[in-house]
Amino acid sequence: MKTNQLFLLTGLAAVALPACVQKDKKEVPEKPMNILYIMCDDHSYQTISAYDHRFIETPNIDRIANEGVRFTNSFVANSLSGPSRACLLTGKHSHKNGFTDNTKRFDGSQQTFPKLLQQAGYQTAIVGKWHLTSDPTGFDYWNILTGQGDYYNPYFIDNGEKKQIEGYATNITTDLALDWLDTKRDKDKPFCLLLHHKAPHRTWMPDTCDLDLYDDIVYPIPETFYDKYEGRIAASEQEMNIIKDMDLVYDLKMADKENEIHTTTGLEANGRALYNRMTPAQKAAWDKHYDPIIKKFKEQKLTGKALAEWKYQQYMHDYLRVIHSVDRNVGRVLDYMEKNGLLENTIIVYTSDQGFYMGEHGWFDKRFMYEESFRTPMLVRFPGGVKGDIPEMVQNIDHAATFLQLAGAPVPEDIQGDSYLPLLKGEKPKDWRTSLxxxxxxxxxxxxxxxxxxxxxxxxxxxxxxxxxxxxxxxxxxxxxxxxxxxxxxxxxxxxxxxxxxxxxxxxxxxxxxxxxxxxxxxx
CATH class of the missing domain: 3.30.1120.10 (Arylsulfatase, C-terminal domain)
Structure with a gap:
């Protein structure tokens, strides 16, 4: 379904620039709605308690769902970080925006929704993970992680200037976003802020304050953990299996100081490098947590099924500790928005650039069109809109059309996604897609x-x-x-x-x- 109409929402905050309301018998233009788009990297829908209570409680992320909607059929067009981001920005499938895989360079001269929002009078910003090789375009302010970014003491590129910032990436990214909202933006203009976290991307390094979380929890082994992949040749030939492909040093933090733990994946040196970039204080907190685990691991000499399930538990504990930090920082952002009177004039979207495997089929990572990778969480708080579940199928190519329609801007015909704004209003479009x-x-x-x-x-x-x-x-x-x-x-x-x-x-x-x-x- 494609529409270029400019909607005026009766009883809702205005979404078109020319809209007016009667106040004290004078016409006063309503404020166009702000846009806050929060996206994590590799956040599985299974690890958001609005979707699933088996693993973790995420009260701050859930707040967006509780005060808005939960999309139960949200998907991506290409389950990989860079391509997913290109689909978001352009509203087009990968073959149309040119960024089909992570070896490509995003063509920043092409049409994107932030550029079109600028033309509609919006101030635009992106903070956090970019991962598109070329510099951002269409943003009045950008402060992005270099490449994949690092969890500890990461480098950011602040509108072209590279700076290292001491601390933890999720906290820093949130700090930068809140600083832009508070001190750097033009508060007379509507804004569109893309807040993109590195977390919980591999290697799932928790903040020092979260290292001991969930120590007493044993997570259930997925029913398909020991999948044999009968009748699925491509699934059998992947290299993202927790048992055989997850690296003890790089992924699971077993970087022992005695240098007795070695791996065959070629990633061991990378794992030790991640540790060495920490400050002495960070290393001290890290060692306090991981040294006893390393010592016990070397004593146990695990093999076979015992080793496989130990790796799964270690993976899940670290991944979920990282999610806890994300949830805490989402809470910081929501509290700021509420304190500063922004909640009732801002659409807030929380999502991931794709899904992720939490041991299903024995895997970590994404890429496949199978459900855990293809499906994404998507929670939206839309002031005055409907609440509850939205079952219609949406895709990450739909955000561009939605944000443009929300701003009262024309949606170009070459944008391939559909605006889900009617769904947020409670409408049931008869021509909504039935396939993806x-x-x-x-x-x-x-x-x-x-x-x-x-x-x-x-x-x-x-x-x-x-x-x-x-x-x-x-x-x-x-x-x-x-x-x-x-x-x-x-x-x-x-x-x-x-x-x-x-x-x-x-x-x-x-x-x-x-x-x-x-x-x-x-x-x-």
Whole structure:
């Protein structure tokens, strides 16, 4: 569904610049709505208590849902950090914005929604993780982490000037965002602030004040942890398995001072380097927590299943400690917004650049079109809007159209996403999408996830793995929500496959993805 109409919301805060209200018999222009977009890197929906209570409570993030809406079918177009961010900025699929994988450089000269918001009178800013290689454009203020960024004492690039800041990245990113809101922005203009945290990206390094959190908790092993990947060739050939691919030193912090723990992944030196960039005080807190764990680990000499499940527990504890810090800092931002009277004139979106595996199928990381990676959390607080769950399927290409419509700005025809503003108003558009398109490109590369594209409806998912492989997979998400049984080659599914391929080709035509014709020509 595409719309360029400018909506005036009766009973809600104004969203179009020309809108006026009657006050003391005088016409006073209403303030256009501010936009606060909070995005974490690799935050799984399973680890937000608004979605799932098995692992952690996230009261501050949940507050956005409790005072707004929870999208229960939110997805990405390409489950990888850089491409996901390019989709957000442009409102277009990867093949259209040119940033198909992390080896690319984002073309900052192209149309983005921050540039269009600037034209509509907004002041724009981005703070935190950028990860698009080129410098940000379309922002009045930008202060971004270099590359992936570091958890401890990270380097930021402040509108072109590189500076190292002592402290913990999640706290620093929040500090910079609040400082911009408080002292640097023009308070006579509406704002759009993108607050992008590095956390909880690998290597899940907790803040020193959170190191001992959850020590007494044993997390349940996922049902699919020991998945054998029968009938799923691409899944069997990945390199993101906790058992065989998660590094003891780099990922799990076993950087012993005796240099007795060694790994075979090639990441051991990187793990020791992360420790060495800390200050003496940070190292002291770190050592107090990890030295006893390292000592016990060396004494136990774990192997096989015991080692696999120890790695899972260590991973989960660190990941969730990092989430706790994110939640605390989201609380800081919400408290600031409330104290300064901004909550009732600001849309707040909390999401992730993609989903993440918390041991499902034995994995960490993302990339696949399987649910845990494809699906993202998305919570929205929209003043005066509906509350509760929104079940319609949305995708990260939809944010651009939504923010532009919210600002009363035209939505260019070449933006491929749809505005979900009507959904926030409680409307049920008859022509809302009933299927989603996905395309992942980064192979060969880290984690060895094959290139693939596919279509997802409310019940079924069809995927095609290609390049050095030619394999189709089909899942009935109603009967097989964990996607363990590929039914593509089972008799009786021919009609279903034909209908899903028709839908797939329709989406490829709609989004102008030439992959099918390219593959056909390659076979000639």
């Amino acid at each position: 398109y996905y395309h992942y490109y980064e192979y060969p590369a880290e984690h060895a996830v094959k290139r693939h594209y596919g279509v997802r409806t409310d019940r079924y998912k069809l995927m095609h793995f290609y390049n050095d492989i030619d394999v189709w997979e089909l899942y009935d998400l109603q009967n097989d929500p964990q996607e363990m049984h590929n039914i593509y080659n089972e008799p009786g599914n021919e009609s279903l496959i034909d209908s899903l391929k028709t839908e797939l080709h329709k989406l490829q035509k709609q989004y102008d993805d030439p992959i099918e014709s390219e593959l056909a020509n390659a076979k000639k």
